[in-house]
Structures are given as structure tokens and as C-alpha cells.
Amino acid sequence: DIEIYSAGEEIYWTEYTDSKFQIKRSDTYGTNVEIYTAYPDTAFHGPTTIAIDNTTGLLYWSMHNTSSLNNTIFYTGLNAFAQNTWREITQSYYTYGLCLDTIHRMLYFTDNTYWDVSTPAGSGYNGISAYGTLDDNGAAFSSPLSINNPPGPSSALRDIAADSASSRIFYVTNDSSGMRIMRARYDFQEITELISSQAAGIQKIALDLAERKIYWTTATGNDIYRADLDSVNSNIEKFLTLSSRPNGIVVVP
Numbered sequence: 001d002i003e004i005y006s007a008g009e010e011i012y013w014t015e016y017t018d019s020k021f022q023i024k025r026s027d028t029y030g031t032n033v034e035i036y037t038a039y040p041d042t043a044f045h046g047p048t049t050i051a052i053d054n055t056t057g058l059l060y061w062s063m064h065n066t067s068s069l070n071n072t073i074f075y076t077g078l079n080a081f082a083q084n085t086w087r088e089i090t091q092s093y094y095t096y097g098l099c100l101d102t103i104h105r106m107l108y109f110t111d112n113t114y115w116d117v118s119t120p121a122g123s124g125y126n127g128i129s130a131y132g133t134l135d136d137n138g139a140a141f142s143s144p145l146s147i148n149n150p151p152g153p154s155s156a157l158r159d160i161a162a163d164s165a166s167s168r169i170f171y172v173t174n175d176s177s178g179m180r181i182m183r184a185r186y187d188f189q190e191i192t193e194l195i196s197s198q199a200a201g202i203q204k205i206a207l208d209l210a211e212r213k214i215y216w217t218t219a220t221g222n223d224i225y226r227a228d229l230d231s232v233n234s235n236i237e238k239f240l241t242l243s244s245r246p247n248g249i250v251v252v253p
Contacts (some may be wrong), residue, residue, distance in 0.1 A: 001013065001014045001047075001048065001049040001050050001098075001204070001247075001248040002004065002014075002050075002248035002250050003050050003051060003052040003059075003068065003120050003250055004028070004052070004250055004252050005052050005054065005057075005059075005078060005118035006054050006058060006252070007054055007057065008057075008078060009027060009028045010025050010026065010027060010028065010078075011025060011026050011027070011028055011030070011060060011172060011246060012024070012036065012050055012052065013025075013050075014046075014047050014048055014049065014050055014061075014248070016041070016118070016146075019040065019041050019042075019043070020038045020039060020040055020041060020064075021039050021041060021044060021046050021047055021048070022035050022036075022037070022038040022039075022047075023035075023036040023037050023038075023047050023050060023059075024036060025190065030136060033162065035086070035234065037076075037081055037083075039063065040194035042066075043065070043066055043067065044063050044064065044065060044066060045060060045063070045064035045066060045094060045115065045121060045162070046061070046062050046063035046064050046094075046095070046161055047061040047063055048063075048064075048094070048095060048096070048117075049061065049095055049096065049097055049098040049109075050063060050098065050114075050119070051098045051099055051100045051107070052078075052100075052133070053100055053102055054240055055102050056181040057077055057078045057079065058072035058074060058076065058077055058078070059074050059075060059076055059077075059078055060074070060075045060086060060097055060098060060100070060107065061073070061075075061098070062074075062095030062109065063102045064094050064095070066092070070088055070089065071089040071091065071093045071094065071095060071111060072085060072086075072087070072088045072097070073085075073086040073087055073089070073095070073107070073138075074086060075089060085137070086107065086132075086138055087132060087137055087138035087139050087141065089111065089130075089204065090172070093111035093113060093128070094111065094112050094113075094114070094115040094121065094122060095109050095110065095111050095153075095158070096110045096111070096115075096117075096155050096157060096158050096159065097109060097110040097158060097159035097161075097171065097172075097204075098158035098160070099160050099161050099162045100134065100162065101164045101186065102134075102160040102164060102167075103165065104164060104167070104186065105133060105134040105135050106131050106132070106134060106136070106162075106186070107131060107132055107133075107134050108130070108131040108160050108162060108169055108240050109129070109130060109131070109160065110128070110129050110130075110157035110158065110159070110160050110171060111125065111127060111128050111129075111130065111157070112127040112156055112157060113125070113126040113127070114153040114154060114155055114156075115155060116124075116154050117155070117247075120153070122153070123153055124153060124178070124190050124230075124253045125147075125148065125153055125154060125156055125157065126146070126147065126148050126156065127146070127147045127148075127156030127157035128143045128145060128146050128147075128157070128190060129144070129157055129160065129171060130142060130143035130144075130145075130185075131142070131186075131188075137139060138173065139188050142187075143212075144174045144187065144188040144189075145157075145188045146207070147175060149172065154174055155174060156173070156174055156175065157171060157172070157173055157174070157196075158171070158173070158174060158202070158203060158204075159171065159203065159204045159209045159216075160172075161205050161206060161209065161214075162186075162207075163209060163229070165187045165209070167185060168183060168184065168185065168186065169183075169184050169185075169186060169188070170182065170183050170184075170194065170205060170214065171184070171205075172202050172205060172216075177196075177197055178196075178197025178198075178201075179193075179197055179198065179202040179203075179219065180193055180195060180196055180197050181193075181194045181195035181202060181205060181214065181217075182194060192232070193232065194214070194227075194229075194232055194233075195214070195216075195227055195232075195233060195236065196233055198218070198224060198225070198236075200218035200219065200220050200221040200225075201218055201219025201220050202216045202217075202218065203216065203217045203218065203247065204216065204217045204246075204247060204248055204249045205217075205249070205251045206250050206251040207229060207251065208226075208229070208251045208253065210253045211252065212228065212229040212230055213226050213227070213229055214226065214227055214228075214229045215239065215251060216249070217245075217246040217247060217248075217249050217250055218246075219245060219247070220245075221241045222241055222243065222244055222245050222246070223238050223239075223240065223241050223242070223246075224238075224239045224240040224241075224242070224246055224249065225237065225238055225239060226239045
């Protein structure tokens with residue numbers, strides 16, 4: 001995963017290196033690279049996904065504890081690292097996507113019982129989308145969307161992104177109809193299909209709210225695609241082809 005901290009002109013990303021799950025950072029030119037924090041893969045699976053609140057200077061990340069089988073979302077201030085618990089999810093789930101709605105002060109994430117990126121982990125085909133309030137550590141917490149379909153094992157729910165001004169969320173679902181981008185109200189009601197299943201698959205997504213575009217990385221190819229954000233299956237086009245498969249994606253307006 002990858003995020004931009006605009007106020008500090010920094011890039012943060014997750015990385016798996018030397019048997020450790022890491023969060024690294026650099027300046028926006030890709031120089032001054034350093035390890036921000038790291039965890040051994042013998043005890044943890046993650047950090048796998050991150051989100052930054054540019055209004056408060058906080059970074060959120062997910063981590064699966066392999067001994068307790070619990071998944072926890074943590075946060076820290078960016079000026080000095082300090083691991084604080086936002087909420088512990090007492091299920092054997094792996095977080096795939098994490099995003100923030102900074103206007104309504106909400107955190108959204110997708111969780112799965114199976115992780116099929118790089119090295120598979122877990123079992124089954126169960127996934128949830130959930131959200132909670134940012135400023136009281138998820139005291140008002142809900143998981144209204146659950147998928148339990150048997151074509152897996154695979155990650156049933158993938159990335160998630162928020163359009164705060166429109167009170168809409170966008171997420172990737174992986175079911176018998178393929179990988180699709182869905183659009184819903186902030187509380188996961190009024191669900192509609194925005195982008196139907198694509199031949200190359202859909203993984204991570206990012207929103208360009210200024211130009212009203214949605215971008216996504218592919219599951220099998222080396223391409224980044226985009227389409228209109230407010231119309232169904234509208235102006236789908238290949239935006240960029242890379243030399244290897246992209247994973248995380250972020251748009252800087």
C-alpha cells in the first residue's frame with residue numbers, strides 16, 4: 001500500500017523485506033528513504049495497508065497477530081512513532097483495504113479470512129466491510145457488509161476508498177461475478193455496481209475527486225486503468241502500462 005502525507009511532503013508505504021513487514025517513508029522525490037516501523041513475520045502479518053489523516057497528522061495501519069488470530073488497527077502521530085490501538089477486531093481476518101473519511105471522521109476497512117496476495121494465508125471465503133468513528137477509537141462500530149460465497153479460497157473484499165464530500169464509498173468485491181467496483185452510501189446502503197468485472201481483474205483503487213475519476217491496479221497485468229467516477233462503466237481506459245505489476249496506488253490532486 002502507499003499514501004501521501006501532504007503537509008510533511010512525505011510518502012509512506014508498506015513493504016515486506018528481510019522477513020519483516022515494514023512501513024517505510026521518504027520525501028516526495030523518493031530520497032531519504034527510511035524504515036518508519038517494522039514487525040517480524042513470525043508473529044505478525046502486516047502492516048499490509050495504511051491510511052493517513054492529513055488534517056491531524058495521524059497514520060493508521062492494520063496488523064494480524066498470528067498467535068491470537070486477532071486483527072488490530074493501530075495509529076500513530078507522524079512526528080514521533082507511538083503505537084496506539086484504534087480497535088481490535090476479534091476475528092481471524094486479514095485487512096485488505098483501509099481508508100478515511102476525514103469530513104465525517106470515519107474509518108473504513110475490508111477484512112477477509114483468506115489472504116491471496118503474494119503468499120496465501122488463512123482459509124475460506126469470508127469477508128466483511130466495516131467502519132467506525134475516528135475520534136473515539138471506533139466506539140460507534142458497525143460491519144454491515146458480509147460475503148460468504150464458496151468459489152474461493154480468495155480475498156472476497158479488496159480495496160476501499162471514500163468520497164467524503166458525497167458521502168459515498170467505493171470498494172472492490174470478488175465473487176462469482178468477478179472482481180467489480182461497487183458504490184454505496186457511507187453506511188453501505190444503496191449499493192450499485194460502478195465498474196463491472198474486468199478481464200485483467202481489479203485490485204487497489206484510488207479516487208481523483210477533482211477530476212471525478214477512479215483509478216485501479218490490475219490483478220494479472222502490468223496496467224493501471226481509470227474510468228469516470230459518477231457514471232456506470234463510463235470511459236474505461238488503460239491509463240498506464242508499467243514494466244511490472246503495480247500494487248498500491250494513490251492520487252495526489
